[in-house]
Amino acid sequence: MSNYLLNISGVNKRFGGLQALTDVGIQIQPGQIVGLIGPNGAGKTTFFNVITGLYQPDSGSFELAGKPYSPSAPHAVAKAGIARTFQNIRLFGEMTALENVMVGRHVRSKQGVFGAIFRHKAARDEEASIRARAQELLDFVGIGQFAGRTAKFLSYGDQRRLEIARALATDPQLLALDEPAAGMNATEKLALRELLVKIKAEGKTVLLIEHDVKLMMGLCDRITVLEYGKRIAEGAPSEIQKDPAVIAAYLGGAH
Numbered sequence: 183m184s185n186y187l188l189n190i191s192g193v194n195k196r197f198g199g200l201q202a203l204t205d206v207g208i209q210i211q212p213g214q215i216v217g218l219i220g221p222n223g224a225g226k227t228t229f230f231n232v233i234t235g236l237y238q239p240d241s242g243s244f245e246l247a248g249k250p251y252s253p254s255a256p257h258a259v260a261k262a263g264i265a266r267t268f269q270n271i272r273l274f275g276e277m278t279a280l281e282n283v284m285v286g287r288h289v290r291s292k293q294g295v296f297g298a299i300f301r302h303k304a305a306r307d308e309e310a311s312i313r314a315r316a317q318e319l320l321d322f323v324g325i326g327q328f329a330g331r332t333a334k335f336l337s338y339g340d341q342r343r344l345e346i347a348r349a350l351a352t353d354p355q356l357l358a359l360d361e362p363a364a365g366m367n368a369t370e371k372l373a374l375r376e377l378l379v380k381i382k383a384e385g386k387t388v389l390l391i392e393h394d395v396k397l398m399m400g401l402c403d404r405i406t407v408l409e410y411g412k413r414i415a416e417g418a419p420s421e422i423q424k425d426p427a428v429i430a431a432y433l434g435g436a437h
């Protein structure tokens with residue numbers, strides 16, 4: 183057993199003839215923001231999808247908060263305590279912002295379908311507390327005033343915030359964000375950075391993939407670098423910035 187919140191090692195993943203991940207691991211201390219970077223095609227998304235149960239690895243050892251977890255399916259991973267967002271926003275566009283967060287919260291709700299149908303008092307009470315918590319989370323991410331707005335009518339930056347609020351609604355031990363700054367302008371990126379710092383201040387642990395290396399350097403406690411499906415470096419941003427293998431990977435790659 184280790185003190186890591188997330189301790190993953192020995193992950194291999196092959197797609198047909200392509201070895202997308204070779205013996206990749208990551209170790210995350212509780213309360214840290216950890217970044218996963220690397221040139222295009224390095225295997226970041228594949229690794230992320232393995233961690234969150236979207237892809238089945240060929241091998242690997244997975245431990246969350248000292249307990250083995252099986253990344254066999256996304257719902258199993260969510261139950262284990264990892265919540266994620268997606269590179270392409272996946273909201274319920276026709277539902278309100280509040281309803282989107284309430285859906286996330288229902289992962290943790292106790293009342294089953296029968297409770298919801300027959301409107302038992304316990305179910306009604308739980309619904310009210312889910313609603314209140316959802317509003318709190320919208321306030322926390324800075325879009326509380328848009329609770330009643332249909333999700334698809336929110337600005338791009340606010341939709342991203344909503345996704346984060348929905349992920350937080352599951353009370354995750356680890357928040358996994360897939361390119362949260364993709365498509366954002368400079369102002370939105372700054373606001374996202376502030377939000378992530380706030381999430382960290384709440385004691386949450388965050389793993390993120392992000393192409394904006396400058397943003398990552400200023401935000402992350404630790405960074406893991408992949409290239410051609412292998413981990414080539416791990417360290418604090420100041421170490422990563424001057425690591426010859428990392429510099430070579432970025433200069434030689436598409437970035």
Ligand SMILES: Nc1ncnc2c1ncn2[C@@H]1O[C@H](COP(=O)(O)OP(=O)(O)OP(=O)(O)O)[C@@H](O)[C@H]1O
Binds near residue numbers: 200224
């Ligand atoms: N579902 C799949 N089937 C076959 N090959 C895949 C699949 N997903 C990814 N790959 C391949 O695996 C390799 C790693 O891709 P991956 O998307 O994980 O890299 P990445 O670091 O996330 O890249 P990017 O920064 O461009 O998103 C690439 O060569 C890619 O073509």
